[in-house]
Amino acid sequence: MSEITKTAAPTASRPILKTLTPWIGFLVLLLVLPNIFSSNAGLYTMNLMGIFVIFALSYNMLLGQGGMLSFGHAVYFGLGGFMSVHFMNYIEEGLFTFPMYLVPVFGGLIGLVFAIIIGSFSTRRAGTVFAMISLGVGELMASSSLIFVAFFGGEEGVSGDRTTGPELMGIDFGKDIHIYYLIAAWVFVTVALMYLFSRTPAGRMANAVRDNAERAEFVGYSQRKVRFVSFCMSGFFAGIAGGLFALNFEIVTEENLNALTSGVVLLMAYIGGVGFFIGPIIGAVVFTLLQSILSNYTDIWQLYVGVLFVLTVMYVPQGLTGIIMMHTTAWRLKRVGGLIVPYIRIGIPALAMMAGIAAFLEAIHHVRTASEDDVMMSLIGIEFDSHALVPWIIIFALAIIGGVVTKLQYPQLKDAWETANKLPASGEGVGS
Amino acid sequence: MTAAIELKGLYKSFGPTAIIRGVDLAIEKGERHAIIGPNGAGKSTLFHLISGRYSVSGGGVFLHGENISNLPPYEIYRKGLSRSFQVTNIFPNMSVFENVRCGLMWAKDYKYSFWHLVDRERELNEKTAQVIEEIGLTSRMKIPAGVLTYAEQRALEIGIAAAGGADVIMLDEPTAGMSHSETDQAIELIRKITVGKTLVMVEHDMGVVFDLADRISVLVYGEIIASDTPENIRNSKAVQEAYLGAEAED
Structure with a gap:
């Protein structure tokens, strides 16, 4: 799954089984995990992990795949979350009937809409200009979230209830294990879709533009449009992650779209390794583990995460996945x-x-x-x-x-x- | 018949400094045309103006009779003009195979598709392998382009430019920095990929120029002082004085 070690697909296409093996393994892992870590704390951690895996992978569509350093990716995550929690309330109020487990789709759509709007001007340039615009937009959204109380709920945020929708085969998602399987299903589908995106012409050209934007223009591709397509996809998947966050925690607050969350996703992707498709997955898993386990034992866990980040940047810019791949x-x-x-x-x-x-x-x-x-x-x-x-x-x-x-x-x-x-x-x- | 490339009074200045000072030139379809001239004459600038890397200050560039001045590079490419670079300009972290495939995707009409999987597109991959075979990098196609040797990178550079089957190919010093044997291979490669196409090249190596070109233009201080067959250029007094003179004394 890595970009560096396995980039070429020779003319003879690989046997289907070999291609599918990692995915079957991934599916089995997702199904088996809750039987190993069946405690509430374990489920809680794994649910968060799943959400962050999607979020970090969507972020890496920008940073690792497309060479766009964003400081405001939480915008799409947060907006997806808010939109979803509103939809949860609409369903509860009976405005319309819609299965609760598909609510993240709305999160994805609002992420996509905002990515189209913001991407239409921010993807004009990569590098510093893009980074600064993303920072500005991020701050703008975070501050408007405290102003537009009707949508963002002010400081206490917006809460919902995921159990009020129509039941799916008698399951109302009241239990943690139900929401775990829901998140796992979403993780599997979105990870597969994001991986497949990286193998499409648009995904390949995103890598090309990252490597050498100018040359991409001389083989027929507008670097801006290539970035724009990646940006929209990334916003969509971040919105889905936000929607799952809303389903899981049943509350979304300003914190979910502010700079802190934008920083966390950068940290996760970088610690895991932005040069590899699975890097952000590993980063999200490690970060969530540090966050939920370390914070039980020490007040200064954030210091350790910070040190880990600095050490990664300084000594292993390829991230934890890079260390594995070195072997x-x-x-x-x-x-x-x-x-x-x-x-x-x-x-x-x-x-x-x-x-x-x-x-x-x-x-x-x-x-x-x-x-x-x-x-x-x-x-x-x-x-x-x-x-x-x-x-x-x-x-x-x-x-x-x-x-x-x-x-x-x-x-x-x-x-x-x-x-x-x-x-x-x-x-x-x-x-x- | 309209010329493949026609320059009419082409002018380019950076601030007050004029680099290209009114160039008129017509390159016929199917011609192999070399542009030579001393360092700083503006050869690369001329290339950048034609291919859309620089904006044009005055005059016009016409591709098959159509005005392409100041179009973005990707629009010019889509109209059938492809180029290579003097300084190797590839996708260093992607494999050789992917580099060439990137040069093919627009030509094969994939555009910004996110509903095709590149590995499943048989024709695309077969054509890519064929181009790689032509540039002689088949045994290297899985490794990242950034770790190729210099000569291999130059070959890849030409391969990317030629992959899409553009009918006008511009090569900016394709043999710069190559050894004799590498240069010979490069000439063969260029000959092979430009069959039936229009080639415009900037080149310092006179051996390559006289070997490949049907016609030669001499650019000196932003102006074309002669444009003729290799034979006539070699015998031209003005050219010898302006450019070849120094080398003839060697």
């Missing part, structure tokens, strides 16, 4: 096994270092925020006095020794990496 050569040569021990050898001290740094941050946070007499703090079940000297010495020792050992272990990993990736002399080398 394809070794995988093909069947040498990944040789990397396990070196990874463990560097992984243990690296974990110790990260634990030390995290403990340091947590301890500082505790000293700064806890009340004067509350000196005891707890980290992963260990109670200690954050004002005493010994815990601090241990924390520093953990971070520094971990760091030094990590550095000492680096050469052996590098050697192992080179051995694992060394192409056979007669093999087909890339750089000849």
